[in-house]
Amino acid sequence: MDLGLSEEQEAARRLAEDFVDREITPFVVDWDRDESVDRAIVGKLGALGFLGLTVPEEYGGSGGDHLTYCLVTEELGRGDSSVRGIVSVSLGLVAKTLATWGDEEQKRAWLPRLTSGEALGCFGLTEPGTGSDAGNLTTKAVRDGADWVVNGSKMFITNGTWADVVLLFARTNDTPGHRGISAFLVPADSPGLTRRTLHGKLGLRGQPTAELVLEDVRVPAGALLGPEGKGFSVAMSALAKGRMSVAAGCVGIARAALEAAVGYAGEREQFGRPIAHHQLVQELISDIAVDVDAARLLTWRVADLIDRGEEFATAASQAKLFASEAAVRSANNALQVFGGYGYIDEYPVGKLLRDARVMTLYEGTSQIQKLIIGRALTGVSAF
Numbered sequence: 001m002d003l004g005l006s007e008e009q010e011a012a013r014r015l016a017e018d019f020v021d022r023e024i025t026p027f028v029v030d031w032d033r034d035e036s037v038d039r040a041i042v043g044k045l046g047a048l049g050f051l052g053l054t055v056p057e058e059y060g061g062s063g064g065d066h067l068t069y070c071l072v073t074e075e076l077g078r079g080d081s082s083v084r085g086i087v088s089v090s091l092g093l094v095a096k097t098l099a100t101w102g103d104e105e106q107k108r109a110w111l112p113r114l115t116s117g118e119a120l121g122c123f124g125l126t127e128p129g130t131g132s133d134a135g136n137l138t139t140k141a142v143r144d145g146a147d148w149v150v151n152g153s154k155m156f157i158t159n160g161t162w163a164d165v166v167l168l169f170a171r172t173n174d175t176p177g178h179r180g181i182s183a184f185l186v187p188a189d190s191p192g193l194t195r196r197t198l199h200g201k202l203g204l205r206g207q208p209t210a211e212l213v214l215e216d217v218r219v220p221a222g223a224l225l226g227p228e229g230k231g232f233s234v235a236m237s238a239l240a241k242g243r244m245s246v247a248a249g250c251v252g253i254a255r256a257a258l259e260a261a262v263g264y265a266g267e268r269e270q271f272g273r274p275i276a277h278h279q280l281v282q283e284l285i286s287d288i289a290v291d292v293d294a295a296r297l298l299t300w301r302v303a304d305l306i307d308r309g310e311e312f313a314t315a316a317s318q319a320k321l322f323a324s325e326a327a328v329r330s331a332n333n334a335l336q337v338f339g340g341y342g343y344i345d346e347y348p349v350g351k352l353l354r355d356a357r358v359m360t361l362y363e364g365t366s367q368i369q370k371l372i373i374g375r376a377l378t379g380v381s382a383f
Contacts, residue, residue, distance in 0.1 A: 005071070012064070013071040019048060020079030028080050031206035032351055035199060037082055039162065045083075046117020050076075051091050055099050060112030066303035070248040074296070077252020078259075081355040082206035084252065088245040089158045090114060094121030094167045097238040098185070101226040106185060110165055122163035124154045124186075124212060125235055131156075132368050134169075135178035135232060139214065141170035148172075148184065148224070150217040156362070160210025161195045163188045167238075168214075169231050178232035183225040192217040203354035240313040241306065242363050243320035247299040250323035253356050254295060257327075257334035258288045260348050264338055275337070284333040291326035298322050314376040321369035324359035331356045 005013065023044055031037045045051050053069040055061025069092075076084035095114040098106060098121075113119035130137045139152025150170055154160075165185055172182040186193065192215045201209060226234045262285060265276035275281045298319040305312035331353035335342035342349045360366045375381050 005067075008064075009068050009071060012068045013075065015048060016050065016072040016075035019044075019050075020075050024076075024079035024083055028206075028348070028351070029345060031080065031082065032345065033205075035201075035205045036208070037080070037086070037206040041083060042086065042120060042162075043117045045087060046115065049115075050087060051095070051117050052115030053091065055091070055095055055111060055115050059099065059107050060115040061095075061099070062115070066244070066306045067300060070244065070299055070303050073245050073248035074252040074255065074299075077249030078256045079252070080206060081249055081253060081359075082204050084249040085158050085204055085207045086120070086162075088242065088249065089123055090121045090163075092245040093123040093238045093242050094165070096241060097167060097234060098225070100237065101183070101234050102185075105222065106225065110185065113164070119164035120159050120162050121165050121167060122157050122159040122188075122210075123238065124157055124166045124168035126154060126156050128153060128155045128211075132365060134235065135181070136176075137169060137171060137181065139168070139170040141172050141182065141184065141219075143172075144218070146221050147218050148221065150184070150186070150214045150219060152214050154212040154214075156198070157210045157212055158204075159208055160212055161197045162208045166193075166212065167225065169235055172228055172231075175229075179229060181231035181235075182228050183231035183234040184219055184223045185225050186214075186217065186219050186223060190217050190219065203351070203356070203358050205354075239363055240316050243316040243369075244299060244302040244306070244312075246359055246363050247295065247302070247316070247319040247323035250320075250327035250356065250359050251292060251296045251299055253327040253352055253359070254288060254292045254323075254330035257330040257349060257352050258285070258292055260352070261285050261288060261334040261337040264341075264347075268339075281337055284337050288330040288333050291330050295319070295323035295326045314373060317364070317369040317372040320364065321366055321373070324356070325366060327356035327359055328353070 049062035050072055052061035053064050057063045114121055125134055127137050141148040141150045166188055168184045168186045169181055171180045173180045194213045196211045198209045265281050266274055268275050302312050302316045302319050334349040338349050341347050371382050
């Protein structure tokens with residue numbers, strides 16, 4: 001299918017497609033069952049430049065535009081959402097945020113390592129008691145001489161047990177709500193920082209997800225990312241772009257569901273002919289195809305707005321809302337095409353549905369996206 005891409009964009013897409021088919025697809029079932037991808041995948045992603053997309057080359061990045069980033073992310077989502085999530089968090093939420101908000105010393109210290117795959121980052125925002133209500137987080141950082149001392153806990157942190165640096169959000173004063181929050185770059189090996197892997201997840205089982213506990217973790221003043229008290233702005237700017245990444249990954253899930261359903265419908269016979277001949281099976285497949293294209297175009301609109309320097313946050317919420325819900329619908333429709341075989345993990349569609357379900361929850365639930373979109377349209381905040 002001709003997507004109207006430039007030669008450079010198409011080359012990046014084909015590189016990612018080949019990487020997925022060679023380095024990810026053959027191992028997906030085992031990684032899902034083992035609840036861990038092969039950690040060597042991180043270095044391979046870095047070697048191809050996938051962990052440095054849109055980051056300036058002077059800091060070790062690969063450069064490129066945000067549409068290229070979406071193309072690569074879609075392919076990774078088609079292959080394994082666990083791998084896509086590792087990239088989206090370390091690059092999309094941490095490295096790209098560091099490139100935007102960091103000072104020169106912070107950029108030089110972390111970006112070359114993050115973009116090469118030598119190091120991974122995680123995004124320490126969600127807490128056991130604060131998910132959607134991130135402005136009321138309780139982790140605290142108290143100034144002690146030239147340092148900050150941090151106490152608190154974080155939950156559902158992607159890359160948490162693998163990360164080398166935590167982009168951590170903590171309350172630095174008693175101002176209620178988001179105005180008292182600051183952002184810090186905390187080395188993951190800091191004394192007092194403990195990490196526990198979360199097992200038994202419904203989906204994204206190959207991705208390292210963790211609980212972080214901070215007990216008197218001491219970080220220097222130079223670890224502050226952006227101005228003190230502006231941490232919520234740092235977090236929201238990261239999540240706005242992160243929602244584009246999630247949407248692109250969801251396009252990949254929906255596309256994988258489409259490819260699996262079409263392939264199976266052409267092979268599986270019932271009532272004396274392949275099930276692709278039956279009208280209601282074609283209806284399931286056509287619904288998936290429409291969702292794939294609609295989600296992709298919404299996602300590409302966000303990339304275009306970012307690259308042109310225009311406001312994109314509302315468009316990102318629209319793309320994330322539609323694409324995540326579309327991924328669930330598409331995987332569910334594909335499972336219906338497979339029938340009983342879709343319910344066992346020898347076939348891909350059950351995993352696609354399990355992986356898709358969390359997309360409507362993290363980086364802002366579907367309900368939060370609707371509130372963001374509604375606020376933009378009406379000028380009234382319903383939060």
